[in-house]
Amino acid sequence: MNRLKNIIGALILSAAIPSAFAADDSGARYIFYFIGDGMGMGPVMAAQNYNRAVLGNSAPLTMMQLPVAAWCQTFSYSSPVTDSAAAGTALATGSKTRNGMLGMAPDSTSVTSIAAELHDRGYGIGLVTSVAADDATPGAFYAHVPYRKMSYEIDCQGVESGYEYIAGASYGGFTDKEGRPTDLQQRIDDAGISVLYGASSLGEHPTRRVMLFGDETARPWNVSYTIDSVAGALTLPAMTADCLAHLEKYSPERFFMMVEGGNIDHALHANDGGAAIKEILNFDQALALAYDFYLRHPDETLIVVTADHDTGGLALGTNFLGYNNKLELYDHQRVSKEAFSDYCKSVLNSRRIYTWDDMKEYLADNLGLFGPLEVAPEREQQLKDMFDLTFEQRNSHDQNTLYANFNQFAVEVFRTLNDMAGVGFTTTHHSGNPVPVFAAGPGADLFKGFNNNSELPGKILRSAR
Numbered sequence: 001m002n003r004l005k006n007i008i009g010a011l012i013l014s015a016a017i018p019s020a021f022a023a024d025d026s027g028a029r030y031i032f033y034f035i036g037d038g039m040g041m042g043p044v045m046a047a048q049n050y051n052r053a054v055l056g057n058s059a060p061l062t063m064m065q066l067p068v069a070a071w072c073q074t075f076s077y078s079s080p081v082t083d084s085a086a087a088g089t090a091l092a093t094g095s096k097t098r099n100g101m102l103g104m105a106p107d108s109t110s111v112t113s114i115a116a117e118l119h120d121r122g123y124g125i126g127l128v129t130s131v132a133a134d135d136a137t138p139g140a141f142y143a144h145v146p147y148r149k150m151s152y153e154i155d156c157q158g159v160e161s162g163y164e165y166i167a168g169a170s171y172g173g174f175t176d177k178e179g180r181p182t183d184l185q186q187r188i189d190d191a192g193i194s195v196l197y198g199a200s201s202l203g204e205h206p207t208r209r210v211m212l213f214g215d216e217t218a219r220p221w222n223v224s225y226t227i228d229s230v231a232g233a234l235t236l237p238a239m240t241a242d243c244l245a246h247l248e249k250y251s252p253e254r255f256f257m258m259v260e261g262g263n264i265d266h267a268l269h270a271n272d273g274g275a276a277i278k279e280i281l282n283f284d285q286a287l288a289l290a291y292d293f294y295l296r297h298p299d300e301t302l303i304v305v306t307a308d309h310d311t312g313g314l315a316l317g318t319n320f321l322g323y324n325n326k327l328e329l330y331d332h333q334r335v336s337k338e339a340f341s342d343y344c345k346s347v348l349n350s351r352r353i354y355t356w357d358d359m360k361e362y363l364a365d366n367l368g369l370f371g372p373l374e375v376a377p378e379r380e381q382q383l384k385d386m387f388d389l390t391f392e393q394r395n396s397h398d399q400n401t402l403y404a405n406f407n408q409f410a411v412e413v414f415r416t417l418n419d420m421a422g423v424g425f426t427t428t429h430h431s432g433n434p435v436p437v438f439a440a441g442p443g444a445d446l447f448k449g450f451n452n453n454s455e456l457p458g459k460i461l462r463s464a465r
């Protein structure tokens, strides 16, 4: 059945993607596909301005140093605002599809990803993400399911993919909805895949096929945020370096790596400007590893950097501050909105006596507010009112986004912080804004112009040897 699906997929792929492969020795044999999930140009410019004006780095972000810079539009088959499943499918297979569908055309036929195509041609394949390894973006490179949340089915297809290296926070299919173990571990064992956990197993490459997941420092949906600096946690640059070492060991002649900055999207869904900036800088550090590799093998290495869509509609400049952006405020932020929300919930659950002064002390230490950052009296009153409602009256209307549920006081605090920094958001979902494309290496010129997301995988294949 799966073979049939692959054949059908290949037929559709050949219709969707121009098949003019570079058959000679002139194309790329090392391919890096970096996808910043949710990383529209607004968040990139926020990170670059922070990098330049706050960190004082005169060199721009690595992605901005690549010789080709272009645009990409991201609409899905079903909406001008795509979700990550439809966007991942377009970026991986060249087929636009309906929001929610993964690795399938709108009529539910399977479509083949460039990773599968290149694997068939002898490339080693590595997929790395800072979120779950069966989330939409990595999943689009090996799975075919009508609904992106079908973790067990996606995970089984990850096992069947034959790919050399799959790394992320977790796989969700080890247990079913009732929490009973599934046969996923058995399938992984039967396929000869080594499953490794946590940063302590970085550097181990015991078998040709490896899956690397987070240990107890991770959440199921991400390896932890860069801004939370969780001791011993996996990071995107560390996983990227490990994947590269693995592929250089087992597939030194040719390989394809997809690296997803998945936490960029989670931070933007949370409207957490500081966390998003730190995730983009982290993603750019992972990219720098590929860029170093490219500088050593410039005629054989293609790097393509893009995003699956914009999240949050982030823009620098709001009516609160006009032209006075204050990105340096984020320098005082030590916790993500997710971690702060968890802290608020734990305070509520503990039932201990917790006063406004206690909270102000926490905010000063972890977010700068009421410490190095002065808070205007009317702002303090707003925060105090929300504190009273949440912690004294215990009347909480939490905010739900795609990945998290936020305590309402945490929402108010981060709204205040973004206002004071001059960073605006239009949504806690995705936006239809275009996203950047950066490229270097053989075939990079193909990416010039205003791309459609479904064109990118075909251009990568045309650049491959």
Ligand SMILES: [Zn+2]
Binding pocket: 038, 084, 265, 266, 269, 311, 402, 430
């Ligand atoms: Zn998203």
